[in-house]
Amino acid sequence: MYKPKVVVLAEPFLRDELLDDVKRVLGFDYGLSNGAWDGKLWIFWMNDVDVSMVSCGTQQITVLVSNGSMKCKASFVYAKCTYVQRRELWADLEKESNGTEPWLITGDFNIIVSDEERQGGRPRPLVAMEEFNFWIHSCGLLELKYLGKRFSWCNGHVGRDRSWARLDRSLVVQNFVQAFPDSFMRYLPRTSSDHALMVISLEKNVAKYGPSPFQFQQIWVDHVDFPRCVREVWDQPEARSGLLKLAVKLKKLKVALKGWNKTIFGWTSGHIKELEDWIKRLESHLQLNYDEEVELDLLA
Structure with missing residues (x-):
């Protein structure tokens, strides 16, 4: 095979x-x-x-x-x-x-x-x-x-x-x-x-069906725009309550993060200045106490 x-x-x-x-x-x-x-x-x-x-x-x-x-x-x-x-x-x-x-x-x-x-x-x-x-x-x-x-x-x-x-x-x-x-x-x-x-x-998977599974990338949390993306989705009103409300919000967040990742990490020529700024912020972040990191748990 x-x-x-x-x-x-x-x-x-x-x-x-x-x-x-x-x-x-x-x-x-x-x-x-x-x-x-x-x-x-x-x-x-x-x-x-x-x-x-x-x-x-x-x-x-x-x-x-x-x-x-x-x-x-x-x-x-x-x-x-x-x-x-x-x-x-x-x-x-x-x-x-x-x-x-x-x-x-x-x-x-x-x-x-x-x-x-x-x-x-x-x-x-x-x-x-x-x-x-x-x-x-x-x-x-x-x-x-x-x-x-x-x-x-x-x-x-x-x-x-x-x-x-x-x-x-x-x-x-x-x-x-x-x-x-x-x-x-x-x-x-x-x-x-x-x-x-x-x-x-490294080649196209011809046997692949449907969309790619969602995968949370650790590198996202270091981007300055990441909290805003999460906050915008989380602050949207939702009539449902309890675990159903949580599941709906997580589903919306998954869709938003996929689009945000494509925009931010597409690395087109128009993102070069943003990339340089991001690298500087990352280098600064790495100097901080690692214990101060914020973890976000997402349900697949």
Whole structure:
């Protein structure tokens, strides 16, 4: 069903010397790994795709990928288990955020954005989630739209000990969305692994029906016009009451935010001055105490 041009394996549990053997078994022409560090990431690709190394570390490999007119930078991630170790990953990837290429960051981040991205199990450390969100904001990243189940990982236990979380995701910068407007990621059903496989398509999804699902973008809250957009919708009179009133307001807000996002983050030439002002405000905001951030919970 899927014929990927590039495949990435995280934690193959094999010696790096066996990379060529695995490459041949899978039917790929080329391969590389971060074997000089710990060999937890292996990349394979076909001969009609050009892949060149940009940077490498214990938790990520960043490459330039080109296939005909399609060109982008991709960072493949396999994050460590503790937030102290992940600080090295955030620092490494932040260095890549200054480039001009369409940039995709995907893989196992081993942390969630908020407790809403888990079910069961112990809460993740608040500082770990804060640092993850801070890195997402500082790099100006957006969620790549995705299909499939909401949780990408399960611990495989039964009963009350069973837990799920969205540890695997794909993030992109704004010019990636512009370069590949039909791109999306799909979670495949889990089989032998505790993580779901992820398939990323940069082409139009011909099997897609209906409108795209609403996805709240964390970058919105940093825009100066965001509170006004929310307030205008929320202050509209509504005759209904209770949970029905809340549901109606949230539905109206979803529609308003979609239109607002298209207007504000369309990044046409007429928005250049606004973009420059927004960057200055964002840089100023990042200097503030992160504990003062305001969170807005929306029901899908």
